[in-house]
Amino acid sequence: MAGPFRRISWNSIRFKLIVGLLAITLPTVAFLIYNNNYAIRVVHNQVAESNRNLITMYMAQIDSKLDDVDKYLTNLIVNDPDLQEMKYQASENARTLAKVRLDNRMKTDIASYQSVDSMFVYSFPNRDFMEEFQGSGSVQEREEVRGYIRGLIDNLQSGEISLNRKWYVEKIGSQYYLFRVLQTSDTYVGSWLNMERLSFPLSLLHLGKNGFSLFTTNEGEPMMYADEVQEQGVNLSRNMQDYYLSGNKNSYLVLGEQSTKGDFRLAALIPNKQILENLPYLRRIASMIPIGAIILVPACLLLLRKMVLRPLNRIMVAMKRIGEGNLNARIDPYPTSDEFRLVNETFNRMIQQVQELRINVYEEQLSKQKAELQHLQLQINPHFYMNALNIIYNLALVRNCELIQEMALNLVQYFRYMFQSNLTFVSLKDELRHVRNYIRIQELRFPDRLSFEMSAPDYLLDTRIPPLVIQTFVENSIKHSADANANIGITVRIDLEESESEPRLLISIRDTGTGFTEEVLSEIRAGNRIMDEQGEHIGIWNVKRRLGLLYPDNARLLVSNAVPSGALIEMLIPLQARS
Numbered sequence: 186m187a188g189p190f191r192r193i194s195w196n197s198i199r200f201k202l203i204v205g206l207l208a209i210t211l212p213t214v215a216f217l218i219y220n221n222n223y224a225i226r227v228v229h230n231q232v233a234e235s236n237r238n239l240i241t242m243y244m245a246q247i248d249s250k251l252d253d254v255d256k257y258l259t260n261l262i263v264n265d266p267d268l269q270e271m272k273y274q275a276s277e278n279a280r281t282l283a284k285v286r287l288d289n290r291m292k293t294d295i296a297s298y299q300s301v302d303s304m305f306v307y308s309f310p311n312r313d314f315m316e317e318f319q320g321s322g323s324v325q326e327r328e329e330v331r332g333y334i335r336g337l338i339d340n341l342q343s344g345e346i347s348l349n350r351k352w353y354v355e356k357i358g359s360q361y362y363l364f365r366v367l368q369t370s371d372t373y374v375g376s377w378l379n380m381e382r383l384s385f386p387l388s389l390l391h392l393g394k395n396g397f398s399l400f401t402t403n404e405g406e407p408m409m410y411a412d413e414v415q416e417q418g419v420n421l422s423r424n425m426q427d428y429y430l431s432g433n434k435n436s437y438l439v440l441g442e443q444s445t446k447g448d449f450r451l452a453a454l455i456p457n458k459q460i461l462e463n464l465p466y467l468r469r470i471a472s473m474i475p476i477g478a479i480i481l482v483p484a485c486l487l488l489l490r491k492m493v494l495r496p497l498n499r500i501m502v503a504m505k506r507i508g509e510g511n512l513n514a515r516i517d518p519y520p521t522s523d524e525f526r527l528v529n530e531t532f533n534r535m536i537q538q539v540q541e542l543r544i545n546v547y548e549e550q551l552s553k554q555k556a557e558l559q560h561l562q563l564q565i566n567p568h569f570y571m572n573a574l575n576i577i578y579n580l581a582l583v584r585n586c587e588l589i590q591e592m593a594l595n596l597v598q599y600f601r602y603m604f605q606s607n608l609t610f611v612s613l614k615d616e617l618r619h620v621r622n623y624i625r626i627q628e629l630r631f632p633d634r635l636s637f638e639m640s641a642p643d644y645l646l647d648t649r650i651p652p653l654v655i656q657t658f659v660e661n662s663i664k665h666s667a668d669a670n671a672n673i674g675i676t677v678r679i680d681l682e683e684s685e686s687e688p689r690l691l692i693s694i695r696d697t698g699t700g701f702t703e704e705v706l707s708e709i710r711a712g713n714r715i716m717d718e719q720g721e722h723i724g725i726w727n728v729k730r731r732l733g734l735l736y737p738d739n740a741r742l743l744v745s746n747a748v749p750s751g752a753l754i755e756m757l758i759p760l761q762a763r764s
Contacts, residue, residue, distance in 0.1 A: 203486065210481075225461065232460050233428040233440050236392065236453050244442040244451045247383070250300035251352055251446040254376050255365065257298065261306075262369045265290075271308055271372070284313060291317045301378045303330070307338050309371040321382060329357050330377060337366070338373055352447030354380070354402055361400070361408040363447060380408045380449075396455040401441070403448045414454075421452055430457060496525040500532065512540040576630055588629060595626050602652070609735070610649040613679065613690075617641060620656050620677065627663050634672045635663070641679035648690055650758055651731055655692060657724045658754045662696035665752075673697065674751075682757060694754040700746035709744045732758070 261268060267283035267290070287306065295304050295317045305316035314335070318327065333355065340346045352365045363383070366375035380400050392398060400408040405422030407414045414421065418433030425441035438460060441452035499516055506514035515536065516529040573596055580589045602619045617639060624637045655677060662675050674697035682691040701709070708714075714726045725744065732740040740758050747753040 203489075228460055229428065229430075229438060232455060233438060236455065237428075237440050237442070240398070240440065240442045240451055240453055244444060247300070247451075248444055248446045250298070251363075251365070251444075254298050254301055255446070257294065258304075258365065258367050258374050258376060262367050262372070262374050268306065268372065268374070271313065280311075284315065288315050288317070291315065295319060298376075300383070301376045302382065303327075303378075304376045305334060305374070307334065307373045307375075309338060309342055309373070322379065326360070326379075330362065333357055334375070334377075341366075341368070341373070342371070352444070352449075354408070354447070354449050363449065384409060392453055392455050394456075394459065395435075396437075396453070396459065398451065398453045401450050401452050403443075403450065408449075419454060425450060425452065432457075492522070496521050496529075500525075500528065503532070503536075507536060512536065572630060573626060576626075580629075592626065592629055595622050598622050599626065608652060611652045612646065613641065613648045613650055614646040616650060616652060616655055617646075617677075617679075619653075620659055623656055623659065624675075631663075631673065636672065636674045637677075638675070639677040642681070645679055645681065645690065648760060650690065650692075651735055654728050654731070654756065654758075655694065657728050658694045661724045662694065662698060662752060665698060671698075688760055690756075690758045690760060692754075692756040692758065694752075695747050696751045698751050700750055700752045701744065706744065706746075728756075732756070 265287065267287040270283040271280050271287070291304055291306070295301070296319075298304075299319065301319070302322055303316055303318045305314065307314050314331075316331070337346075341348060348366060348368055349364075352363050355362050355364055361380040362377050363380055364375065364377045366373055384398075384400060397410055397413070399410050399414075401421050402408070405420070407421060417435055417437065418431075419437050419439065420431045421439065421441075423429060423431075423439075425439070425443070428438055428440040430436050431439050436457040437454040438457055439452060439454055441450045443450050499519075503514045503516045515533050518529070521529075573592070577589060577592055580592065599619070599622055602615075602622075620639065624635070628635050628637075659675060659677065663673060676693075676695045678693045678695075680691045680693075682689045709725055712726075712729065725742075729742050732742060736759055741756070743753075743755040743757075745753050745755075
């Protein structure tokens with residue numbers, strides 16, 4: 186969960202109240218929505234079933250008429266003697282008389298088949314083309330269809346295409362036509378009709394004010410009303426075994442019937458809005474209830490939030506601040522119910538008492554921490570003191586008075602700084618001056634073997650830091666890195682670290698010694714004092730303890746080994762010290 190919901194506990198009153206309200210309202214709303222959808226499906230089924238019966242009946246009539254034409258064409262091509270005589274060409278005169286008789290017979294017979302626009306006979310060897318019409322259609326239309334038939338028969342004769350075994354749809358120009366062609370040897374008989382004229386009786390189907398019916402190809406291409414279908418975004422390519430809803434702007438209930446005689450379908454499109462107008466008013470009211478619930482649930486939640494959740498939240502916020510250590514947090518007075526007002530007053534009075542008690546305990550802890558800090562700062566390494574006296578003694582033996590004077594002055598400055606026990610913080614400038622003074626003492630101890638480099642930006646020199654946090658690690662590097670043969674290199678770098686939420690001082694101390702063993706690193710990271718064959722080493726623990734007292738959970742001390750060798754100490758200290 187994200188946002189404000191991330192802070193809601195599953196066991197909180199807020200969560201339980203919200204879940205309880207939703208557990209009551211959501212099932213009710215879901216049931217009403219289901220009931221409304223069920224009623225809509227029932228109406229859809231009834232409307233679809235009623236109109237499917239009409240479409241099935243009308244398609245059966247069309248198929249029956251096409252079947253009658255099929256039978257007539259089949260009888261003509263099998264049994265008509267004049268067609269046979271034209272086919273076998275007994276003589277020119279006989280063939281001409283046969284053509285006349287056949288033409289007259291077709292002119293009489295076509296009146297019995299009002300569903301077709303034309304019948305034709307085409308004898309390929311002599312290019313004899315006879316056709317009869319019902320009287321509908323323009324001359325241009327007849328010429329276009331006649332040209333298509335001639336091209337079709339030429340392609341059939343050349344074998345480029347095969348004869349279709351049923352009525353098929355062909356688009357010529359902007360019109361769709363239904364064709365049927367039969368063949369015997371080199372003679373072809375057939376019939377055609379304009380699909381738009383075939384659709385005139387479809388107006389008898391009552392599909393509502395904006396509903397309409399139309400013929401489509403098997404692929405779902407509309408043969409009429411193409412612009413309306415495209416504008417409404419209705420998909421006619423789906424299987425019409427069952428009804429479905431389609432459309433972008435207005436939803437239509439689509440159902441249809443496949444012809445058994447040809448590759449076309451009859452489809453009906455009924456506006457869904459018109460269908461749902463037949464629903465009882467009670468169903469309309471039921472459909473409005475979910476909308477009302479959507480408005481009512483947020484209103485109930487807002488009322489619940491104002492009366493219960495917001496007062497609870499104020500108490501939780503105050504308790505959270507107190508848990509974070511802010512004992513000054515209180516619940517401000519505000520208009521609320523008597524129960525919450527009593528809880529708020531009692532809570533504020535109790536926190537006031539706790540705060541007074543904690544102030545006394547806190548002052549006692551401060552005194553104890555101050556004493557501990559002073560004790561830690563006063564810890565002096567006795568080996569350093571003895572080594573310093575030994576250096577003065579050796580210089581006295583060689584009567585080097587200038588170095589003795591310099592050594593004595595450096596020791597005075599060193600011990601003066603060490604004994605500033607009343608100072609919790611010193612400036613970075615004073616700490617670095619003390620480190621240089623300490624390094625000079627060690628240079629007298631290890632002549633020509635100690636190299637030291639230190640860098641710090643000028644704008645950080647007045648930053649306040651705990652005393653001896655740098656000198657302790659420099660002293661530790663010299664103590665554990667010096668031997669009879671090796672040189673010692675120490676680098677101290679000060680910089681500003683701004684990657685965290687607040688800027689902090691980054692102090693880095695690196696030496697060229699042997700570094701830490703894995704056992705020592707483990708002890709340091711665990712916060713333990715280090716014990717080895719040389720005794721107890723309290724320097725690192727001392728600094729870590731003081732940082733913990735001065736910057737609770739806000740300072741970091743990282744101890745590791747440098748590459749390729751040596752020890753690396755990194756400290757991150759807040760720029761503003763906590764008092």
